[in-house]
Amino acid sequence: MRELLQHIINGVSQGAIYSLIALGYTMVYGVLKLINFAHGDVFMIGSMVGWYASARWTSEAQNPSIIGALGITALAMATCGLLGFVIERLAYRPLRKAPKINSLITAIGVSFFLEYGGQWLFGPNPRFFRVLPPHPAMTVAGLSIGYVDVVTIATSLLLMIVLQRIVFHSRMGTAMRAVSWNPDVAALMGINIDLVISFTFVLGSVLAGAAGILYASKYPSVHPLMGLMPGLKAFVAAVLGGIGNVPGAMLGGLLLGLAEQLVAGYGSSSWRDAVAFAILILILLVKPSGLLGRTTAEKV
Amino acid sequence: MTVLLELANIDVHYGAIHALRGISFSVAEGEIVTLIGANGAGKTTTLRAVSGMLKPTNGSIKYSGADIAGLKPHKLVARGLCHAPEGRGIFPNLTVRENLLLGAFLRRDTQEIAKDEAKGFALFPVLKERAAQPAGTLSGGEQQMLAIARALMARPKLLLLDEPSLGLAPQVTETIFRIIEEINKAGVTILLVEQNAHLALGIAHHGYVLETGTVVQSGTGQELLKSPEIRKAYLGE
Numbered sequence: 001m002r003e004l005l006q007h008i009i010n011g012v013s014q015g016a017i018y019s020l021i022a023l024g025y026t027m028v029y030g031v032l033k034l035i036n037f038a039h040g041d042v043f044m045i046g047s048m049v050g051w052y053a054s055a056r057w058t059s060e061a062q063n064p065s066i067i068g069a070l071g072i073t074a075l076a077m078a079t080c081g082l083l084g085f086v087i088e089r090l091a092y093r094p095l096r097k098a099p100k101i102n103s104l105i106t107a108i109g110v111s112f113f114l115e116y117g118g119q120w121l122f123g124p125n126p127r128f129f130r131v132l133p134p135h136p137a138m139t140v141a142g143l144s145i146g147y148v149d150v151v152t153i154a155t156s157l158l159l160m161i162v163l164q165r166i167v168f169h170s171r172m173g174t175a176m177r178a179v180s181w182n183p184d185v186a187a188l189m190g191i192n193i194d195l196v197i198s199f200t201f202v203l204g205s206v207l208a209g210a211a212g213i214l215y216a217s218k219y220p221s222v223h224p225l226m227g228l229m230p231g232l233k234a235f236v237a238a239v240l241g242g243i244g245n246v247p248g249a250m251l252g253g254l255l256l257g258l259a260e261q262l263v264a265g266y267g268s269s270s271w272r273d274a275v276a277f278a279i280l281i282l283i284l285l286v287k288p289s290g291l292l293g294r295t296t297a298e299k300v
Numbered sequence: 301m302t303v304l305l306e307l308a309n310i311d312v313h314y315g316a317i318h319a320l321r322g323i324s325f326s327v328a329e330g331e332i333v334t335l336i337g338a339n340g341a342g343k344t345t346t347l348r349a350v351s352g353m354l355k356p357t358n359g360s361i362k363y364s365g366a367d368i369a370g371l372k373p374h375k376l377v378a379r380g381l382c383h384a385p386e387g388r389g390i391f392p393n394l395t396v397r398e399n400l401l402l403g404a405f406l407r408r409d410t411q412e413i414a415k416d417e418a419k420g421f422a423l424f425p426v427l428k429e430r431a432a433q434p435a436g437t438l439s440g441g442e443q444q445m446l447a448i449a450r451a452l453m454a455r456p457k458l459l460l461l462d463e464p465s466l467g468l469a470p471q472v473t474e475t476i477f478r479i480i481e482e483i484n485k486a487g488v489t490i491l492l493v494e495q496n497a498h499l500a501l502g503i504a505h506h507g508y509v510l511e512t513g514t515v516v517q518s519g520t521g522q523e524l525l526k527s528p529e530i531r532k533a534y535l536g537e
């Protein structure tokens with residue numbers, strides 16, 4: 001029982017990171033019907049900026065503080081937000097009216113650009129990452145809860161509450177949802193589609209930036225290809241929850257993190273990656289619209 | 301009478317297809333103007349060009365004296381040019397009330413919005429009964445009413461209506477046309493696209509007949525109703 005709870009805590013913490021990345025996939029899919037395969041690399045840039053800010057530009061990594069960690073996270077989020085804005089503006093907007101496959105291939109191109117551009121700038125070797133002050137694991141009722149896991153879960157929860165407020169209770173969120181249902185009609189309501197799409201990219205990328213810092217705190221090694229696997233997993237999470245559905249991405253990420261931890265804990269850790277893709281295949285076979293996805297019928 | 305909308309030599313292409321070929325017509329303030337014509341004549345395309353959903357390849361569109369050809373729809377909504385699109389375009393997952401409020405997206409005068417919502421409900425009492433229901437559960441006629449009521453929430457000066465009678469029972473169509481006249485009498489200029497030429501010309505001050513992307517005939521609603529060619533081609537005689 002204690003072992004199970006331990007796996008659940010680890011799974012939730014891992015899943016929270018997947019959820020944060022998956023939200024970017026799902027929101028962009030919602031407004032543009034595009035799978036932004038460069039999203040995992042935006043997440044990588046978040047970690048990268050964190051490393052530069054803590055180890056290269058300052059000596060924060062030698063003596064981390066909470067204030068410093070907050071500042072570095074804010075910087076990573078802002079940089080990723082800007083990057084998301086630029087990617088949409090330069091790579092996707094010119095292709096808005098082109099066939100979807102062109103945008104998809106462009107997304108893969110942007111992904112390669114960031115990965116190999118990163119290797120050129122940063123070198124292929126992983127670097128040690130530290131922004132959180134070291135802190136012993138807490139023991140609650142015989143369970144050991146890592147400091148990083150607490151921080152990860154708390155930060156993700158906070159960000160998701162803020163996101164929920166934005167998406168469901170703000171003018172911009174209303175506009176985002178309207179665009180995701182029907183962009184043509186949304187425009188006729190007076191909604192500026194270009195602005196909404198830019199905003200969506202920024203919002204998703206900001207979350208990826210935060211995820212980058214959290215992930216690197218958990219697995220403290222950053223390198224330019226680190227976005228690949230978490231990016232794919234988060235994509236699976238988004239599909240699992242129902243692509244285009246915001247609560248779905250949160251749920252999908254959580255379930256995926258849990259599934260991975262449980263399989264790694266009770267089975268073998270080499271099955272960890274396999275389980276994610278098995279889930280993808282299964283969901284596409286059984287319920288392609290995802291757990292919370294809806295299929296809508298149109299009235300004539 | 302002041303001219304509110306004026307199209308001059310408008311061309312629209314869909315790729316290689318030349319959909320509108322030099323369309324010119326005008327709409328005076330306070331009028332109901334209708335475009336009639338067969339399927340594929342370019343009626344919907346004309347509306348889409350006016351509301352900014354399509355960019356004309358040639359020609360000018362003047363609205364309230366300013367050239368608006370190529371402006372994005374949201375800019376035009378802000379200037380009081382609203383379009384209730386073909387197929388109604390309601391948001392099926394949102395409630396009736398949420399759909400109406402989206403129509404007032406650009407407005408921030410909460411009290412006036414509430415007043416306009418009440419006006420919309422007075423115009424279409426059935427929408428009030430269903431205010432909390434998802435719009436996707438409405439019947440076709442009710443969805444059309446919602447589409448019109450929602451467009452009115454932006455306080456339009458010019459309202460574009462695309463086939464409000466499409467797929468509706470005759471009595472429902474009549475109700476909707478009666479309300480279109482009411483809206484017009486309250487001061488909203490209306491540009492109406494219709495397949496039901498008889499009904500449309502019956503309420504229109506002016507009508508234009510479109511054929512393969514050009515205006516082939518025009519006149520007052522009554523003149524067109526009496527015209528032998530029109531009676532033959534569009535009124536089934």
